[in-house]
Amino acid sequence: xxxxxxxxxxxxxxxxxxxxxxxxxVAVDDLSFSLxxxxxxxxxxxSGSGKTTTARMLVGLERPDQGxxxxxxxxxxxxxxxxxxxxxxxxxxxxxxxxxxxxLDARRTIGATLDGVLRLHxxxxxxxxxxLLAQVGLGDREAAALPRELSGGQRQRAAIARALAVEPAVxxxxxxxxxLDVSVQAQVLNLLSDIRRDTGIGLVFVSHDLAVVRxxxxxxxxxxxxxxxxxxxxxxxxxxxxxxxxxxxxxxxxHPGWNPEAIGLQRRELAALQAPLLLPVDAxxxx
Amino acid sequence: MxxxxxxxxxxxxxxxxxxxxxxxxxxxxxxxxxxxxxxxxxxxSGSGKSVTARAALGLLPSGARTGGQVRVDxxxxxxxxxxxxxxxxxxxxxxxxxxxxxxINPVRRVGDFLTESLRLVGGRTRAExxxxxxxxxxxxxxxxxxxxxxxxxxxxxxxxxQRVMIAGALTADPQLLLCDEPTTALDVTTQAEIMAVLGQxxxxxxxxxxxxxxxxxxxxxxCDRIYVMYAGRIVETGTAxxxxxxxxxxxxxxxxxxxxxxxxxxxxxxxxxxxxxxxxxxxxGCAFFARCRFAQPGRCDLTPPVLTSPVLTPPVPTLPVxxxxxxxxxxxxxxxxxxxENR
Numbered sequence: 001x002x003x004x005x006x007x008x009x010x011x012x013x014x015x016x017x018x019x020x021x022x023x024x025x026v027a028v029d030d031l032s033f034s035l036x037x038x039x040x041x042x043x044x045x046x047s048g049s050g051k052t053t054t055a056r057m058l059v060g061l062e063r064p065d066q067g068x069x070x071x072x073x074x075x076x077x078x079x080x081x082x083x084x085x086x087x088x089x090x091x092x093x094x095x096x097x098x099x100x101x102x103x104l105d106a107r108r109t110i111g112a113t114l115d116g117v118l119r120l121h122x123x124x125x126x127x128x129x130x131x132l133l134a135q136v137g138l139g140d141r142e143a144a145a146l147p148r149e150l151s152g153g154q155r156q157r158a159a160i161a162r163a164l165a166v167e168p169a170v171x172x173x174x175x176x177x178x179x180l181d182v183s184v185q186a187q188v189l190n191l192l193s194d195i196r197r198d199t200g201i202g203l204v205f206v207s208h209d210l211a212v213v214r215x216x217x218x219x220x221x222x223x224x225x226x227x228x229x230x231x232x233x234x235x236x237x238x239x240x241x242x243x244x245x246x247x248x249x250x251x252x253x254x255h256p257g258w259n260p261e262a263i264g265l266q267r268r269e270l271a272a273l274q275a276p277l278l279l280p281v282d283a284x285x286x287x
Numbered sequence: 288m289x290x291x292x293x294x295x296x297x298x299x300x301x302x303x304x305x306x307x308x309x310x311x312x313x314x315x316x317x318x319x320x321x322x323x324x325x326x327x328x329x330x331x332s333g334s335g336k337s338v339t340a341r342a343a344l345g346l347l348p349s350g351a352r353t354g355g356q357v358r359v360d361x362x363x364x365x366x367x368x369x370x371x372x373x374x375x376x377x378x379x380x381x382x383x384x385x386x387x388x389x390x391i392n393p394v395r396r397v398g399d400f401l402t403e404s405l406r407l408v409g410g411r412t413r414a415e416x417x418x419x420x421x422x423x424x425x426x427x428x429x430x431x432x433x434x435x436x437x438x439x440x441x442x443x444x445x446x447x448x449q450r451v452m453i454a455g456a457l458t459a460d461p462q463l464l465l466c467d468e469p470t471t472a473l474d475v476t477t478q479a480e481i482m483a484v485l486g487q488x489x490x491x492x493x494x495x496x497x498x499x500x501x502x503x504x505x506x507x508x509x510c511d512r513i514y515v516m517y518a519g520r521i522v523e524t525g526t527a528x529x530x531x532x533x534x535x536x537x538x539x540x541x542x543x544x545x546x547x548x549x550x551x552x553x554x555x556x557x558x559x560x561x562x563x564x565x566x567x568x569x570x571x572g573c574a575f576f577a578r579c580r581f582a583q584p585g586r587c588d589l590t591p592p593v594l595t596s597p598v599l600t601p602p603v604p605t606l607p608v609x610x611x612x613x614x615x616x617x618x619x620x621x622x623x624x625x626x627x628e629n630r
Contacts, residue, residue, distance in 0.1 A: 046474040047445075151562040152332075181331040182501065186545035186558030193555075208475060215547035215556070238549065252475040253549055254508035256531070260486065263479035264428070 001032075005073030008169050008202035009035035009058075009093075014067035016053050027053040029226045031067070035170065040196055040203035042213030042234065044249065045223035051206045054223070055174040058204060059095040071169055087121060094163035098175040100155040103162055104147040110158045111143035117165040135198075136161045136191055153184035157191065164195070170202045171195075177212060185212075192216050210253060214238060222246050244270045293361060294319035295463050295495040296343055296380070300355035301365070303338060303519075305348055309569035312338050312348070314519040315355065317594065322462060325489050325496040327506030327527070329542075330516035331563050339516070340465045340499045343380055345372040359463065377408045381456035385468040387448040390455075391440045397451050398436035404458050423454040427484050446477035453484060464488065467499045482509050503542050507531050512613050515539050518564040518574035521594055525615035535597055535617035537579045537625065573620065581628060587620050594618040597626075 001012040014031040017024040028050040035041055045051045056062040058069060060076060069076040071092040080086040097103060105113055114132055118124035133143055136157040147155055156176060163171055173192070177185045193216060196203060205216050213220050214234050221231040222245065229243040241247045248266050296319060303313040313335045320326045330336040338348065342357050345364040357364045360379045362371055384390055391400050398420060405416035417436070424432035427450040440448055449469060456464060466485065470478035486509060489496045500506050506513050507527040514524045515536065523536040534540040541559035561578040564570060572588040573579070579587070594616045619625070 046476065153562055181563065182503075182542060183331060183545045183559035184562060186547075186556040187560075189547065190556055190558060211547045211549045214549065215553055248476055250549075252479045254479075254482075254502070254505040255549070256508060256528075258479075258508035260479040260483035260509070263476060264483055267476055267480070 001068065001070070003070050003073040004034075006037075007034045007070075008037050008039070008072060009033075009204070010068075010070040010073075011058075012068045012070075014054070014057060014064045014069070016050075016057060016062060016064050026226050028057070028064075028223075031223075031228055033221055033228075033231060035202040035204065037200040037202060038196065039219070040205060040217040042217035042220040043204065043206045043223060044208065044210060044213055044220055046208060048225070049223040050226040051223050052174055055095065055172050055204070055206045058170070058172050059093050060089060061095075090166050091121070091168055093170045093172060094166050094168040095172040095174060096156070096159050096163050096176040098179050100152075100159035101147060103159045104155065106147055109144055109146055110138070110150070110161075113158070113162055114143075114165050117162055121166060132161045132165055135164065135195070137187070151184070153180055153187060156180060156188055160188075160191065160195075164199075164201075168201065170204060172204045172206070174206045175208070176205075178207065178209070189215055210238065210249060222249070294321045294358075295324075295360060296320040296497065297358045298339070298342070298355070299358070301339070301342060301357055302354035303335075303342070303347060304352045305566070306350060306352075308566040310519065310564070310566060310574075312351070312519050312566065313342075314591075316516075316519070316521055318514050318521065318524075320463065320495040320497050322495050323489065323493040324512070325486070325498065325510040327498045327500060327510035327513045328516055329500055329503050329506050329513055331501055333518075333563050333565060334516045335519040336499045336516050337467055340382065340467045340497060343463070343465050343497070344376055344382055377404070377459050379459075379461055380463040380465060381459050381461040382465040382467065383449070383452050383456050383469050385471050387445060387452045387472075388440060390452055391448070393440050395439075396436065397438050397440065397443070400440075400451070401436070401455055401458060404455075409458070419458070420454070423457050424451070426457070426488070427451075427454045428480070429454075444477075446473050446480065449473065449477075449481055450484060453481075453488075457488070461494070463495045463497070465497050465499070468501070469498070470505070471501070478505075485509075503531075503539075504546065515542070518570065520574060520591070520618060521616075522575065522619070523615070523617045524594070524613075526613050529615050533615075533626075535615060535622050535626075536575075536619050537581050537628075538575050540628075541578075573618075581621055581625055583621065592618040592620045597622045 001010060012032050014028055016028045017026050031054060033041060043051045043054060053062060057064050076092060077085055077089055080089045111129055114129045115124055118128055138157055142150060142154055177188050180188060205213060207213050217234055220234045220237050222229050224245045230237060230246045241250055248270055251266060252263050298316045298318040301313050301316040302311055304311040316339055328336045328339060343359055345367055347353060353365050359375050362375055401420035402416035405411050405419055420436060421432050424435055429435050429447060429450050470481050485496060488494050498510055510527055513527050513530050514521050517538050523539045534543055544557040545559060547556060559578050564574055572590055573592050576582045576588045596614055597617055
């Protein structure tokens with residue numbers, strides 16, 4: 001892979017295994033993709049498909065066994081040592097989790113949290129804090145509140161504001177809207193598309209929900225048992241899904257005239273088909 | 288399906304109030320499920336949908352003041368004594384929950400879990416109970432029932448364990464199955480398989496099914512009728528097809544406008560502003576007043592709207608309008624004025 005500083009994110013041949021009973025469990029295998037400025041990639045899959053492991057590798061919470069992650073042409077340091085390196089990594093990629101409590105300090109107000117992040121990166125000012133809050137649709141009342149005093153949707157907005165405060169090149173959202181009520185989820189989805197429109201930030205949107213991925217992203221990558229089974233523009237992927245697993249995912253979404261009984265059958269067919277379609281992950285002992 | 292003389296499950300103005308809250312958790316909930324019918328109760332977190340489901344087993348929050356009735360197979364459970372509650376819970380109604388792992392003892396085998404009530408309540412011998420457990424595991428579509436009986440819960444996936452919980456609910460040979468977000472913790476493909484099992488049970492055994500869910504699309508795809516709940520009140524009910532085609536309440540319309548579609552031109556979503564009413568917030572009139580873009584101050588915030596049949600029917604010239612299988616009811620002061628706006 002050649003480093004291209006014009007690309008926000010380049011991921012090449014990523015592999016991650018965890019120790020299991022006997023043979024190691026391959027969580028992610030041979031994952032490659034890239035992200036242009038302002039691009040948004042959806043990573044879709046079920047639990048155990050490797051999508052969360054991917055998100056964690058992108059922010060440096062897990063170290064890949066193999067492969068490389070470049071942000072604007074520069075390798076992402078797996079273990080940043082020292083203040084300068086840590087700040088640089090923070091500026092490269094930020095993450096928003098499903099549970100906003102994971103990135104907000106329960107004992108600090110939202111305003112103080114944002115202020116702290118801005119100060120670390122040398123850009124603190126009351127005006128900048130207010131601007132960030134306004135960007136996610138929060139005001140002075142929310143700035144003075146502790147995370148537990150906010151509703152779920154407001155907390156997730158605060159977590160997004162905290163991530164944006166760093167002005168990262170790439171924002172990773174790991175099931176960031178999954179726990180929200182549907183009426184509140186729509187507010188956050190609109191917020192994300194505004195952020196995409198107004199900034200050049202790149203989004204990696206990890207989700208199990210194809211409709212939500214369609215709304216936020218222009219490309220989708222479907223993962224199944226750690227492997228990429230399909231990676232295409234969202235519209236094409238939904239219109240003409242090629243891999244049986246993508247077809248199964250689409251058929252599983254409840255719709256009028258839905259026949260859930262056909263899904264079980266389709267799933268068993270996929271299990272039977274899987275050998276020719278997916279190479280055994282441990283064959284040949286890696287790349 | 289034609290309504291029977293006596294529904295299997297019938298809520299009649301159920302009201303549940305907890306001390307120290309500004310509004311009742313449930314405020315006059317009226318709902319019915321007939322034998323063999325699949326009914327969905329849709330709402331967001333805090334709407335009171337789970338409290339409603341639990342009330343069908345006589346499980347009400349402790350310290351709650353209650354009013355109205357919940358009749359299961361003719362027995363009123365509000366204020367019922369322990370013997371009557373026991374009779375309903377062990378023979379008429381069963382419940383499955385969102386997290387199957389929370390409902391099963393992790394250090395005992397699946398077989399022990401299933402046979403315990405069959406032996407203790409059903410009076411079966413060990414061999415009879417095991418034979419019945421095997422039947423039930425087969426009925427919920429587990430691939431290798433004999434082996435699963437000897438397995439521990441941690442050896443099964445979430446989807447398989449939810450099937451075990453459904454089998455467990457069937458040990459009482461119920462007529463009514465209460466399903467509280469049964470697939471929310473599961474992957475979409477597994478969700479489809481669990482809904483297929485529930486649909487089969489409903490058809491083959493004539494079970495009445497009450498599906499509690501936050502997912503209007505899932506409700507519409509699997510149930511005959513839908514009740515939409517907001518802040519402890521039923522705001523709209525009708526057949527699944529009617530509700531989706533012609534939402535009458537601005538909240539129902541708002542829910543539909545909030546979910547991104549999988550097909551068609553993706554326009555910008557029109558979310559409902561604000562957040563659902565918490566228990567600390569009281570509503571003098573319509574509970575949806577603060578979030579409703581059609582709210583009229585001086586009208587909607589004065590008295591709570593009553594669930595009634597809308598007077599006007601919307602003009603749907605292209606569709607022949609058959610007699611509705613179930614009437615649409617809506618609790619909105621402006622329902623008749625908003626027919627076009629909500630679509």
